[in-house]
Amino acid sequence: MSPSPAEQTPAAEAAAVLREATFVRLRVHTSGAAVAAAGVVGRALETLDVPFRIRATDTPDTAAHDDVAAVVGMSDADADLELDPRDAVAVVRELGVDPDPVVALAGFHAAGVSPADDTALTDAATDAGVESRPGVAVPTGDLADGLAHSTLVHAPFSADTERTQAELAELALPAELGADAHRRVASLVALDATGGEATPRAATAVERLLQPDETPNGPFATVGGFADVLDATVRETPGLAVALALGHDARDAALDAWREHAQATHAALRAATTGRYESLYALSCDLSSPGRLATVARLARDFRSPEPTVLAVGTGAAALVSTGSAGLDEQLAAAATELGDASATGSPTEATMRFDPSVEPKSVVTAVREVRR
Structure with a gap:
């Protein structure tokens, strides 16, 4: 269970414990926000040469008496540390390490919060090539694939690549998408997602998919797409999601898990x-x-x-x-x-x-x- 604010370990205290650890066991809630946070912390521990293991599971770990047991996005009375996923950036800064901006931003996106006031993070993201643009937050360059398998939205085209391709074809998009073309795609998606059986809440919910942060040097096309893949993958194949958050070469396998998750969940919702x-x-x-x-x-x-x-x-x-x-x-x-x-x-x-x-x-x-x- 997620810790209350009173139970969450403050960033400075968490960093002090992690810095002196001989081995860290991170147990992570199976959500995109938590696994991204674990990736941010794990990369910092690698930089400091602190051995660690990350498991995305609800099952408690067996730890040696001198290990540090930490949970991310859940509560465990036996853990040494309870970390809110939104605090991962603050923790690694207390460790003296700069967080990976793309993974950190993906974690915030998955948590549904904005780090707009964190100028250091936004500046680092800009330096890494991250740039806001019109359009939709999908992980792939193939818009039909990205929209059909997105779990950031549920619309008539969801889990139906052929229908998505047909709707995009009606827009007569150019081969190279400029700002105007991206806006037309965003408008199409917004209309589809908020029409028909959609409830009024859909008009706000669909905003998570719009005005994406493009990541030309990242593993996926946009920050929101990265967050979507992390969230879907950790629910399908937790170990794969951990590898992805740590920066290992798991892109293709993660996209397969994301597509499978989307197909199953959109179909289940309809039925x-x-x-x-x-x-x-x-x-x-x-x-x-x-x-x-x-x-x-x-x-x-x-x-x-x-x-x-x-x-x-x-x-x-x-x-x-x-x-x-x-x-x-x-x-x-x-x-x-x-x-x-x-x-x-x-x-x-x-x-x-x-x-x-x-x-x-x-x-x-x-x-x-x-x-x-």
């Missing part, structure tokens, strides 16, 4: 059966992966749900997300106690649960509704 309750929108999906269900719930919250909180229930797993910090980790943990052999983890705004596959979705919905009364 889901739904129910609306007071302040809760519930979906029943043919999925068993907590990570995929978390993406389905987020996409539903942003583009389809009339309620601020969304519960996506699959076979043996569920995910709960909300528009604000609503104590979802505690709620889902309480619901898990009502379902027998079940367990929950996550943060105040996103939590997941595993339970016996024989449990009916309606029983999960009932348990969650009861603890939310």
Whole structure:
């Protein structure tokens, strides 16, 4: 579970512990923000020659008595350090290391926050070639591929490359896209994402995909695209996402995982059966992966749900997300106690649960509704 502000280790204190460590074990919540933060910290530890291991998992590690155990984006009473993903840049600066600006920006994008006041980071990003432009935040140079597999948006073209290609063809885009062409693509996406079945919240949610920061020297075409790949990949193949965040050559494999994640989650959202309750929108999906269900719930919250909180229930797993910090980790943990052999983890705004596959979705919905009364 995500630590409260009182529990999070201050940056200076965390840096002091990490600097003197003989071995650091970083356990990371399976989200793009957390794995990017771990990549920022891990690169700094490499610079300082401090041995470390990063695991994106909810399962506690077995550590030697002199190891430093740190968790990122979750809470663990037995950990030496609890780090908020948004504090990674401050921690590595306290270590005397400059954070990788592209990975850091991808982490902030995945967390849904802007580091606009951090002039040192924005200056470093500019020096690395990062530049804001019109258009859409996708990871690939192929717009049809990028838009069809984006999990930053849910629109009629999502997970349908042929339809995306056909819609882009109607724009008669030039071979070399200039600012005007990028704006036309952005307008098309915004209209598609906010029309039809979309809820009013979609008009704000789609902004994450627009006006991207281009990264000509980065592993992906844009910062937002990098964040999208990290978030999808850590939910599909956690070790691959860790390698990507640390700067290893994992681009092609990560893009494959991102495409697979997008295909599964967009299809599940379209096929889901739904129910609306007071302040809760519930979906029943043919999925068993907590990570995929978390993406389905987020996409539903942003583009389809009339309620601020969304519960996506699959076979043996569920995910709960909300528009604000609503104590979802505690709620889902309480619901898990009502379902027998079940367990929950996550943060105040996103939590997941595993339970016996024989449990009916309606029983999960009932348990969650009861603890939310």
